[in-house]
Structures are given as structure tokens and as C-alpha cells.
Amino acid sequence: MRILGLDTAGSTASAALVKDGRVIAAESYDRVNSHPNRCGIQPKGNHAEIILPLVQSVLNRSRIDLVELTGIALSIGPGSFTGLRISLATVKGIAYDTGLPVVGISTLHANAARVTNEGMICSLLDARKHEVYAALFQRRGESLRRLSEDTVISISCAIELLRSAAATNATIIGDGAKAYENPLRAALGAGVRISNGDEYGSLAAQVATLSLGRFAAGTSDDLGALTPAYLRPSEAQSKPMLSILTC
Numbered sequence: 001m002r003i004l005g006l007d008t009a010g011s012t013a014s015a016a017l018v019k020d021g022r023v024i025a026a027e028s029y030d031r032v033n034s035h036p037n038r039c040g041i042q043p044k045g046n047h048a049e050i051i052l053p054l055v056q057s058v059l060n061r062s063r064i065d066l067v068e069l070t071g072i073a074l075s076i077g078p079g080s081f082t083g084l085r086i087s088l089a090t091v092k093g094i095a096y097d098t099g100l101p102v103v104g105i106s107t108l109h110a111n112a113a114r115v116t117n118e119g120m121i122c123s124l125l126d127a128r129k130h131e132v133y134a135a136l137f138q139r140r141g142e143s144l145r146r147l148s149e150d151t152v153i154s155i156s157c158a159i160e161l162l163r164s165a166a167a168t169n170a171t172i173i174g175d176g177a178k179a180y181e182n183p184l185r186a187a188l189g190a191g192v193r194i195s196n197g198d199e200y201g202s203l204a205a206q207v208a209t210l211s212l213g214r215f216a217a218g219t220s221d222d223l224g225a226l227t228p229a230y231l232r233p234s235e236a237q238s239k240p241m242l243s244i245l246t247c
Contacts (some may be wrong), residue, residue, distance in 0.1 A: 001070040001215055004058070005208025008051060008087040009079025010105040010125065010175055015054035016205035017062040021099035021212060026202040027054045046153040051090050058100035066098055071220060075203065076104030078133040078150060079125060084228035092223055101220030103207060103211040106229065108135040108150045108174075110207045114200035115171050115195075120147075122162060124176035127152050132176040133231060134158050136165060152231045155180045159187045173197050 014028035029050050059065065070183045074091050077084045095102045112123040118139050125133040131154050136147040153161070155176075162170065162184075172184060172195040178196040185192065197203065214220065 001212060002062075002064055002068060003208040003215060004069055004072045005202075005204040005206070005211070006051065006055070006072065006087055006091065007075040007107065007110065007204045007207055008083040009075045010083065011052045011080075012203075013054060013083070014202050014204035015058045016202045016208055017058045017064065018205060018208035018212070019062070019064075021209065023106040023202070023205045023209075025058040026205050027057045027061075028202060028204070030056060051087060055094075056164070059221065066094065066100070068100075068244070069100055071101040071103060071211070071215045073103045073105055073208045073215075075107040075110055075207050076226070077107055078127070080109050081228070081230060082109050088226065088228055090139070092226075095223055102122060102223060102226065103214045103217065103220050103228075104226055105207045105210045106135070106150055107203075108133060109137075110203050110210055111174050111197060112137040113144055113206040113210055114197055114203065116200070117171060120165065120170040122158075122167060122170050122172045122177075123144055123181075124158065124172055124174045126174075126176040126179045127231075130155050132158050132180070134161070134176070136161075136167070150229065150231060155170055155183065159183060161187060165220065168192065171195070173200065241245070 007014045007074045012028050012030045016026040017024050044121045072091050074087050091102055108123040110120045115121045122136040123135050127133050130154055133152050135150045138145045138147055169191045173195050175196055181194050230240050
């Protein structure tokens with residue numbers, strides 16, 4: 001299978017091509033700390049200007065045409081409202097034109113899947129206004145088990161949830177982890193590992209990898225019904241959480 005993965009949920013947009021479970025090309029572009037790269041993207045580009053050059057670059061590097069793909073996977077949120085809308089609109093346009101199936105993957109799940117060391121993983125993305133998008137996972141070997149649904153909460157509530165989950169040795173990954181590194185360390189101690197994710201590789205590659213099972217099973221998403229997972233507070237409050245994540 002040849003899967004194109006895309007992520008534009010945060011300030012860094014990324015694209016990757018996964019072939020038979022192996023990443024063969026990956027590109028990323030940080031629109032905040034922007035600089036020209038081999039994709040031909042110029043400084044101050046936004047996601048609308050970034051996504052298609054990223055796609056073309058990974059296809060060129062892989063020597064694969066769109067029509068040769070098995071499908072397209074994209075991070076469906078939570079994250080930047082604008083970034084998610086742009087990514088989904090672009091992918092829908094490609095899919096309607098080519099007939100390729102599409103699978104949406106939780107951004108928090110893909111972010112956590114980048115972590116390879118065992119133990120509890122907290123996927124934490126900055127939602128602004130002292131709030132974060134959060135979900136807990138447990139890694140054991142190749143298995144990554146979800147412990148909670150995606151939610152949006154205050155950073156103080158997130159710290160209490162991590163305390164109640166005994167996450168003093170957890171890996172906390174994402175731009176939310178770096179944005180609130182000081183209060184997280186103060187509350188949870190020196191045992192927690194905090195990373196913005198740069199050392200763990202492409203988020204888009206994990207989006208593509210996590211979609212493999214669904215493409216193999218032929219269970220792609222309905223394009224007409226596929227919408228971004230914005231996780232506004234009212235939506236998050238209506239979703240049941242595990243007891244360890246009740247704040």
C-alpha cells in the first residue's frame with residue numbers, strides 16, 4: 001500500500017509517503033519559524049500555500065504519482081481551525097478528482113504514536129487561552145493503547161488529570177507540552193519527559209501509518225460526512241471520559 005499522510009493541525013505542516021508500512025519520503029514546513037526549503041515554499045507562507053507544494057515534493061521524491069496511491073490519510077483534529085479546514089478541503093478536492101479513499105486520524109493519536117519509549121504518553125497540543133487539547137495513551141512495545149478520548153481542558157485541569165493518572169514518569173509530547181513545560185515540571189517532577197515532538201519525526205508519517213489498518217480493511221471515511229474534530233468546549237464536555245480523567 002502507498003499512503004499519503006498530511007497534517008496541518010498546528011504551526012508546522014507536514015506530508016509523508018508511507019509504502020508498505022515504511023516511510024519513504026517526508027517533508028515539513030513551520031510557518032512560524034519559516035524559511036525557504038526544497039519544496040519551493042517561501043517565508044511567511046500559510047497552510048493554503050504550503051500543503052500542495054508539500055504533497056508534490058513527497059510524491060516527486062517517492063517517484064509516485066497521485067493515481068498510484070492507495071489512499072490519503074489526514075489529521076482530522078483537534079488543532080488549528082483554519083489549518084484543519086484547509087487540509088480537509090484540499091484532500092477532498094484531490095479525492096473527488098482521483099477517486100482515492102480518505103481516512104481521518106486524530107491529531108492527538110498521531111502525535112502520541114511518534115513516541116517509541118514504553119510507558120504512559122500524554123499528547124498535549126496548545127489550544128491557546130490557557131487551554132490544551134489532551135489525550136492519554138499507553139505504549140507497550142509496538143502496541144499503543146488509548147486511555148482517554150480527545151478533549152480540551154485548562155492546563156491546570158490537565159495537570160490534575162496527569163497527577164490522578166500517576167503520570168510522574170510519562171512522556172508529554174506536543175506544542176502544549178513545551179508551552180507549559182514549567183508548570184508541568186513543577187507539578188509532576190523531574191521524572192516526566194517533555195518534548196515538542198521534533199526529535200520524534202514526522203506527524204504526517206504517523207497519520208499515514210495509523211491509517212493502514214483501515215485502508216487494508218476497506219473502511220475509509222465518507223467524504224461528504226467527514227468534518228474536522230474541532231473539540232470546542234461544549235463538544236468535549238459531552239464526551240464520556242475514563243474515571244482517571246475526570247477533572
